[in-house]
Amino acid sequence: MARLEVSAVSLRFGGVNALREVSFSVADGELVALIGPNGAGKTSLLNCISGVCRPQSGKVLIDGEDFTSLRPHQRARRGLARTFQNLGLFKGMTVLENLLVGRHTHQKSSVLAGGLWFGRGRREEQGQLEAVLAIIEFLELGDLRDRLVGTLAYGLQKRVELGRALSLEPRVLLLDEPMAGMNSGEKDQLARLIIEVNERRRTTIAMIEHDMGMVMNLSHRICVLDFGAKIADGTPEEIRNHPGVQAAYLGQKAH
Amino acid sequence: MTPPSLRLFRTRAGLPALMAFCLALCSLPAFASSYWLDVLCRIGIATIGAMGLNILTGSTGQISLGNAAFLAVGAYATAALAGRFELPFVVVIPLSGAIAAVTGMLFGIPSLRLRGLYLAMATLAAHFIVIFIAVHWESVTGGVNGLAVPAPSLFGIELDDDRRLFLLILPLAVLLLLFARNLARTRPGRAFIAIRDQDIAAEVIGIDVFRYKLISFAVSSFYVGVAGSLLAYQARLISPENFPITLAIDYLAMIIVGGLGSVLGSVLGATFITVLPEALRVGSGSLSGRYPAMVELFASLKMGVFGLTIILSLAFQPQGMAARWHSSKIWRKVPAS
Numbered sequence: 001m002a003r004l005e006v007s008a009v010s011l012r013f014g015g016v017n018a019l020r021e022v023s024f025s026v027a028d029g030e031l032v033a034l035i036g037p038n039g040a041g042k043t044s045l046l047n048c049i050s051g052v053c054r055p056q057s058g059k060v061l062i063d064g065e066d067f068t069s070l071r072p073h074q075r076a077r078r079g080l081a082r083t084f085q086n087l088g089l090f091k092g093m094t095v096l097e098n099l100l101v102g103r104h105t106h107q108k109s110s111v112l113a114g115g116l117w118f119g120r121g122r123r124e125e126q127g128q129l130e131a132v133l134a135i136i137e138f139l140e141l142g143d144l145r146d147r148l149v150g151t152l153a154y155g156l157q158k159r160v161e162l163g164r165a166l167s168l169e170p171r172v173l174l175l176d177e178p179m180a181g182m183n184s185g186e187k188d189q190l191a192r193l194i195i196e197v198n199e200r201r202r203t204t205i206a207m208i209e210h211d212m213g214m215v216m217n218l219s220h221r222i223c224v225l226d227f228g229a230k231i232a233d234g235t236p237e238e239i240r241n242h243p244g245v246q247a248a249y250l251g252q253k254a255h
Numbered sequence: 256m257t258p259p260s261l262r263l264f265r266t267r268a269g270l271p272a273l274m275a276f277c278l279a280l281c282s283l284p285a286f287a288s289s290y291w292l293d294v295l296c297r298i299g300i301a302t303i304g305a306m307g308l309n310i311l312t313g314s315t316g317q318i319s320l321g322n323a324a325f326l327a328v329g330a331y332a333t334a335a336l337a338g339r340f341e342l343p344f345v346v347v348i349p350l351s352g353a354i355a356a357v358t359g360m361l362f363g364i365p366s367l368r369l370r371g372l373y374l375a376m377a378t379l380a381a382h383f384i385v386i387f388i389a390v391h392w393e394s395v396t397g398g399v400n401g402l403a404v405p406a407p408s409l410f411g412i413e414l415d416d417d418r419r420l421f422l423l424i425l426p427l428a429v430l431l432l433l434f435a436r437n438l439a440r441t442r443p444g445r446a447f448i449a450i451r452d453q454d455i456a457a458e459v460i461g462i463d464v465f466r467y468k469l470i471s472f473a474v475s476s477f478y479v480g481v482a483g484s485l486l487a488y489q490a491r492l493i494s495p496e497n498f499p500i501t502l503a504i505d506y507l508a509m510i511i512v513g514g515l516g517s518v519l520g521s522v523l524g525a526t527f528i529t530v531l532p533e534a535l536r537v538g539s540g541s542l543s544g545r546y547p548a549m550v551e552l553f554a555s556l557k558m559g560v561f562g563l564t565i566i567l568s569l570a571f572q573p574q575g576m577a578a579r580w581h582s583s584k585i586w587r588k589v590p591a592s
Contacts, residue, residue, distance in 0.1 A: 050459050076461030088456030090449045092516070094260045101449050105461035107442045111474055114441030115434040117263075125441055129261070146258055168460065 001064050003028040003204045004172050009048050009058030011041075011228075018044040019055065020229045026172070026221075031198045031205045033215045035239075036225035037248065042208045043085055045225070046174050049206070050082045051075045062172055077105045079171035083161045083178060085208075091150035095141055095160050096132065098149055102167025103128040132167055139163045139193060155186040162190075166197065173197070175207040179214060187211065191218055216240065224248070261440045263433070265581070273429075280425055284418040292417040293489075294533050299424035300485045301525035305509040306435050306518065307478025312507070313516035314444065315471040316451030317366050321359070321378035323503040324385035325476045329355040329483025330493045334402040335395060337488075344407035344414075348427070348484045355480020356473040358385075363472030367465050382500055389495045401494025404487045417489065424485055431478060436518045438474070447471050448516070512568050514575025523576040527568075535560055 002025035011019040019041045026032045034042045047053035049060050051072035060067045067075055090098050113121025136145055139159055149160050158178060165173055179187045191214055197203050209215050222239040224232040226248040232239055239245055264270055284292060308322050332351035336342045362381035369377050389396045406415035414420045438444040446467045449457035458464045487493050505528055513524020535557045572579045
């Protein structure tokens with residue numbers, strides 16, 4: 001059984017077919033890249049998986065459980081995390097606090113327990129702090145721990161957002177252009193972190209990315225979208241030589 | 256070492272400073288005039304109310320013009336519970352807060368669909384509904400004539416003047432402010448800010464946004480309800496005229512001038528907005544002695560000066576008085592380091 005299974009998902013905005021019967025699956029521990037020209041429907045697909053958009057037809061399953069009618073926060077509680085193309089950070093909070101929000105689903109404390117700083121609520125907060133500090137160390141964000149995220153450079157904010165998603169300890173992690181706007185040094189660093197997350201933490205990852213070199217190097221498998229439909233699915237080698245993909249996507253990029 | 260954003264006080268001096276400040280405040284009733292004691296009580300009440308609004312508007316980002324209405328609910332609940340049922344204030348105050356909390360949650364339901372100015376309009380409607388009920392449900396509210404509220408009493412001692420009432424308001428305000436600060440550094444408070452900053456990302460990371468918006472409305476209205484209850488105990492006679500829409504706007508001014516989402520900002524803003532008209536009155540009163548013709552001019556100028564002061568404070572400290580306070584402290588540390 002696939003860890004993440006998307007079957008025949010269709011999404012329309014008025015007369016626009018953003019997704020047409022798209023099916024794809026990601027096995028446990030796999031790192032799959034979603035590629036395609038601008039407007040191909042990659043982000044729409046992530047939106048359908050994370051629950052930000054509701055597809056008109058089709059199903060989204062994780063470990064066989066039907067997620068299609070769940071609200072986004074219910075999906076998060078079941079172990080699905082994502083990052084956003086244009087950053088979805090909480091700018092009024094510090095790096096540390098952003099990551100602590102990622103622990104929301106692992107906590108139970110209510111308004112009274114929090115406000116009174118008492119008993120279980122207090123112990124729970126301290127436990128979460130340790131979990132989050134470990135992730136901050138892993139992402140090498142220690143020096144920036146107490147900075148407001150709004151004051152950080154773009155590349156660093158991207159890393160904080162990855163950290164927030166990791167704090168959730170997801171079964172499936174969706175990354176929407178994690179390397180956009182980064183220089184090559186930052187990209188290499190992030191690639192190393194993504195590989196570590198995938199291999200050492202055994203996190204299943206579906207990632208949208210435009211940097212072809214990175215996509216070819218990082219992913220186990222690549223899924224290509226064009227005009228809302230899947231046109232190819234295979235290993236990096238297969239995709240590189242796929243005539244339809246070259247026409248739709250790589251062919252336009254004359255190197 | 257706990258990170259600064261998760262501490263109860265930013266600096267180690269925070270706790271002793273608060274205790275010293277409270278002790279100083281406790282000694283005030285001994286020598287302050289009854290006029291300034293009244294102002295002091297109103298500052299305490301406004302602080303609680305502003306803290307409540309700040310949780311909803313400053314932290315959670317839900318603009319509300321319903322603050323005067325929730326004050327009214329707390330005040331009328333107190334009038335009914337203390338007057339009709341003769342309950343002691345230790346029961347009446349939290350119960351009034353709870354009734355306001357339920358009302359707040361009810362009027363918070365539109366926040367599921369409405370944001371920003373649209374939500375402000377919906378809460379404005381809430382204001383007029385509550386005032387309409389206060390005017391027309393005469394058997395409970397006394398209509399336009401209002402209701403008398405008995406003085407709160409503790410072990411047979413009646414807290415019937417501002418001197419004694421202040422000793423009830425002060426600890427209550429301190430407790431509620433500490434609660435709010437604890438909330439801000441734990442799970443529910445972080446959920447509030449997440450909703451304010453990025454509601455879609457908040458939902459995707461696992462926060463039930465609608466639920467937490469309602470919780471924010473409830474907590475906020477509880478605070479405002481407690482403030483309304485104390486207001487009733489202080490005024491001893493309440494009528495719909497005590498709760499004009501301008502009162503709701505005063506409260507918004509308090510949290511904006513003081514600092515959105517900040518505990519200290521709630522205190523500073525409430526103090527500033529409460530004291531400013533009094534200071535203007537004292538100022539114009541002293542001048543009118545020398546220039547009797549100025550009296551009428553000053554009376555009408557007072558509102559203008561009030562507005563101008565708020566505009567200037569927004570222009571020169573848009574982050575609020577609390578941010579100015581914190582930054583000035585850092586500035587003072589520089590030469591020492």
